[in-house]
Amino acid sequence: MFKTLPGFREFLPEECRRRNFYFSQWRRNSRNYHFQEFDGPVLEPLELYEEKSGAEIREQLFCFTDKGGREVALRPEMTPTLARLVGPRLGALRKPIKWFSIGEQYRYERYQKGRKRAFYQYNADIIGEAGPAAEVELMALLIDSLCSFGLGEKDFAVRLSDRQLWIMYLRGLGIEEAQATSVLGVVDKLGREPEDVLEQKLEPLVGNEAAGLLKKMIAFSRQQSLDGVREMFRDSGIVMDELESRLENWNELLQGLQAMGLSSFVQIDLGIVRGLAYYTGFVFEAFDREKSHRALAGGGRYDNLLGMLSRKEAPAAGFGMGDVVLEDLLKEKGLLPKWVEETDVYVVGITPEERSVVLSAVRALRQVGFSVEYSLTGASPKKQFKGADEAGGRTLVVIGPEEREAGQVKVKDSRTRSEKTVSNKEMIACVHHILRGDPELD
RNA sequence: GUGGAUGUAGCUCAGUUGGUUAGAGCACUGGUUUGUGGUACCAGGGGCCGCGGGUUCAAGUCCCGUCUUCCACCCCA
Numbered sequence: 001m002f003k004t005l006p007g008f009r010e011f012l013p014e015e016c017r018r019r020n021f022y023f024s025q026w027r028r029n030s031r032n033y034h035f036q037e038f039d040g041p042v043l044e045p046l047e048l049y050e051e052k053s054g055a056e057i058r059e060q061l062f063c064f065t066d067k068g069g070r071e072v073a074l075r076p077e078m079t080p081t082l083a084r085l086v087g088p089r090l091g092a093l094r095k096p097i098k099w100f101s102i103g104e105q106y107r108y109e110r111y112q113k114g115r116k117r118a119f120y121q122y123n124a125d126i127i128g129e130a131g132p133a134a135e136v137e138l139m140a141l142l143i144d145s146l147c148s149f150g151l152g153e154k155d156f157a158v159r160l161s162d163r164q165l166w167i168m169y170l171r172g173l174g175i176e177e178a179q180a181t182s183v184l185g186v187v188d189k190l191g192r193e194p195e196d197v198l199e200q201k202l203e204p205l206v207g208n209e210a211a212g213l214l215k216k217m218i219a220f221s222r223q224q225s226l227d228g229v230r231e232m233f234r235d236s237g238i239v240m241d242e243l244e245s246r247l248e249n250w251n252e253l254l255q256g257l258q259a260m261g262l263s264s265f266v267q268i269d270l271g272i273v274r275g276l277a278y279y280t281g282f283v284f285e286a287f288d289r290e291k292s293h294r295a296l297a298g299g300g301r302y303d304n305l306l307g308m309l310s311r312k313e314a315p316a317a318g319f320g321m322g323d324v325v326l327e328d329l330l331k332e333k334g335l336l337p338k339w340v341e342e343t344d345v346y347v348v349g350i351t352p353e354e355r356s357v358v359l360s361a362v363r364a365l366r367q368v369g370f371s372v373e374y375s376l377t378g379a380s381p382k383k384q385f386k387g388a389d390e391a392g393g394r395t396l397v398v399i400g401p402e403e404r405e406a407g408q409v410k411v412k413d414s415r416t417r418s419e420k421t422v423s424n425k426e427m428i429a430c431v432h433h434i435l436r437g438d439p440e441l442d
Numbered sequence: 443g444u445g446g447a448u449g450u451a452g453c454u455c456a457g458u459u460g461g462u463u464a465g466a467g468c469a470c471u472g473g474u475u476u477g478u479g480g481u482a483c484c485a486g487g488g489g490c491c492g493c494g495g496g497u498u499c500a501a502g503u504c505c506c507g508u509c510u511u512c513c514a515c516c517c518c519a
Contacts, residue, residue, distance in 0.1 A: 006510075053519070059443090060517075077519045105519085110443080112513065121519095275518055298519085320519075350477050385479035400477055414479085 007117025017339050019120065022149075022323050023102055026122040029145045033137065035100040035124055040081035042104070046071040048080045051309060052278065062106045062117075074106035078123045079302070079318065080309055086127055087310020095128035098137075114294040114325040125318030127306070132249050134317045135282050135301065136256035142286060142297055142319050143265045149326070150335040156296060159269035160253075160284045163300070165229065165246055166273060169220055172236025173213060179205050183217075184273045190221050191271065221271040226250055229270075253282065278302050284319070288329050296329065297321035344370040345431055346393030346414075348384045350400035357404050361397055361427065368428055370435075388414065395434045397427065 004010055011019055030037065046063050063073035075081060078101050086097060101123045111117055124141055126134040139158055146156055166187065167180045175183055186201050195214060202210035216232075223229045226247055233243050257266055274283045283300030287293070299319025307313040330336050345365050349358035358374060365372045373391045375384045388396055396419075398410040403421065411430040412419035422430050 003510075049519090057519085060519090079519070107518080109517065110515095111511095112515095115518080278519090294518090348478085381477055382479075387479095389480055396478090398478075402477090410478095412478085417479090419478090 005117075007111040009116060009118055013341070014339070017341070018327065018336060019323065021339075022120070022122075022326065025148045026100070026102055026145060026321075029141060029148055030100045030124065032144070033098070033124075033141045035098040035141070038082070038085065038099050038101055039103060040075070040078070040085060040101070042075055042106075043072050044075050044081060046073045048084065048309070049073055049076060052080050052305065060107055060109050062108050075103070076105055076107045077320070078103060078105070078121065079125070079305065079320075082123070082125055082127075082318075083306045083309040083316075086314075087306055087312045090128075090306075090310075090312045090314055093128075096134065097127040098124075099127075100124040114328055116324055120323040122321045122323075123318060125316060127314050127316040129317075130303070130315035132253035132282070133256065134315075135253050135284075136260070138299060138317055138319055139257060139266070139284060140260050140262055142284075142299070142321065143262050145321065146286060146296065146326075149330055151329070151333065153264045154289060155329070155333060156265070156286055156288050158266050158284050158286045159272050160266055160282065161268070161270045161272040162246075162250070162282050163273055163279050164281045165250075166220075166270070168238055168243065168246065169232065169236065172233060172238040173216060174237075175206060175213075181277050183213075184277075185275075186214075187217060187221060187271065187273045188275055190218060223270055224268050226268075249282075274298060274300060278305050278308075280304055282317070286321075293329055294325050296325050340392055342371075342392030342394065343373040344393070344435055345372045345395045345397060346384075346388035346391055347372065347374040347397045348381065348388065348399065349374070349378060350381050350398070352378055353401060354399045354404050357399050361399065361409060361424070365397070365428065365431065370431065395431050397431070 027037070046058070046061070049057050049061060057076075058073075061073040061076055063071065066072050082099065082101070086093065086099075102120060104118055105121050106118050108117065109115070122145070124138060126138060139160075143158060163184065166184060167177060170180045170183055171177065182205050183202065186198055186205075189198060189201075195218075199210045199214050202214055206213055220229075220232050223232060230243070230247065233240075254263070254266070257263055272283055272285050273279075274285070279300040280303045281301035283298075285298040286296040288296065297319055299317065301315070301317040303315045304313075306316055327336075347358050347362050347365070349355060355378060358378075362372050362374050373387075373393060375387055378384075379387070385396075394414055396410075396412040396414055398412060398419070400410075403409050408421050408423055409427050410419050410421050411427060411434065413434045420430065
């Protein structure tokens with residue numbers, strides 16, 4: 001028979017419930033930080049992504065030619081769409097622009113632990129703020145979002161780095177800015193590949209100084225304090241004013257996070273540079289403390305992207321958080337409760353004669369907002385009571401011949417099993433009474 | 443794209459050196475005599491044993507291919 005396409009997902013009720021839980025937390029946190037939600041098309045012109053990431057990106061996209069001969073792709077990320085939407089309206093939008101989105105993204109690549117071909121991603125971006133205040137706001141939102149799922153500082157940390165600082169450091173060692181991006185690609189691999197392999201990758205970029213350069217890069221990537229960073233620059237040709245000006249940004253960022261009470265979540269880790277070349281300044285990634293998963297979230301500053309995609313320059317920063325790794329971690333930590341979709345009221349009709357009275361009561365209860373269930377087929381009373389159990393009904397409304405003839409119903413508390421016969425008019429008040437948890441029925 | 447593992451009922455899995463009509467638990471459906479419930483007992487439905495080919499008198503079991511899922515690499519927005 002037909003199967004789900006590889007790497008795609010289906011959401012049975014329980015899984016759907018979980019997914020909606022992530023969405024509602026993301027939305028709640030965004031509102032908390034006063035970000036506005038936006039959305040865009042799932043299908044975009046292929047060039048939108050090729051423009052940003054180069055033609056090689058095509059290999060990792062679900063792309064095809066549509067019936068009108070247009071080359072299109074399922075969106076692999078939200079940022080280009082955001083840039084396209086904001087660019088033309090830049091003049092009209094109040095700054096800073098704080099927007100977020102939640103949407104399914106698609107990437108044609110090999111799926112494995114923590115990565116599928118279709119996944120949901122939460123994105124939050126700030127456009128129009130050039131200073132580190134934007135990063136403070138974004139990192140705080142990122143941290144609070146993870147915390148809202150029950151994760152704490154023992155579970156995850158946000159690692160903070162700075163591509164600008166790296167480029168400055170490399171320039172001090174005589175590396176041109178044009179080569180710096182490729183060299184940062186090697187930084188991304190530090191600790192993951194043996195040093196001789198990394199040295200070979202550096203050689204075409206910097207010639208026979210590769211070995212010495214690699215050692216310096218490793219030392220730099222291990223700095224965990226601003227003083228340590230300052231020390232690394234001591235012998236370089238960098239003007240100290242330039243360095244100090246950048247370190248002032250660092251101070252502003254770190255102090256901002258400290259003032260928000262979030263320092264314990266943040267570590268300086270210059271080994272993080274992010275794979276993508278379009279980041280221009282601070283970059284950060286959230287990891288579980290054991291580092292047994294992929295990054296939970298990642299982001300940074302991308303001041304040139306809007307200019308590339310919309311011809312309108314604007315400073316911007318943002319982050320993305322996927323649902324796949326998040327869910328893996330929450331499962332591992334036992335932070336996913338078993339949700340039970342409980343109904344408020346279950347209406348039982350004892351004999352088929354009560355059918356229309358039951359339907360009428362069901363509708364009346366639903367009209368005032370209760371979740372109401374009943375047996376569609378009018379099975380035996382025993383089955384109906386069992387059904388009430390399984391539906392988790394807190395309250396039962398039982399109608400038999402006696403009640404029907406008297407124009408009454410029996411309202412029963414399923415926990416205490418105490419019951420009370422009331423008139424049809426009193427039924428709703430009585431159900432309210434039980435659901436509120438009041439101890440006695442009368 | 444490369445390498446390793448995996449596939450038996452809706453789910454978790456048994457299934458011996460190849461040998462009759464492929465099993466269990468959970469779940470599901472019905473029942474235990476007709477107006478009161480999570481237990482217990484009884485019964486039942488449900489499997490092209492991933493798919494295709496091969497070896498054999500005989501394949502869930504052995505061989506080849508293929509697909510799927512998982513893990514690692516590549517990549518990672």
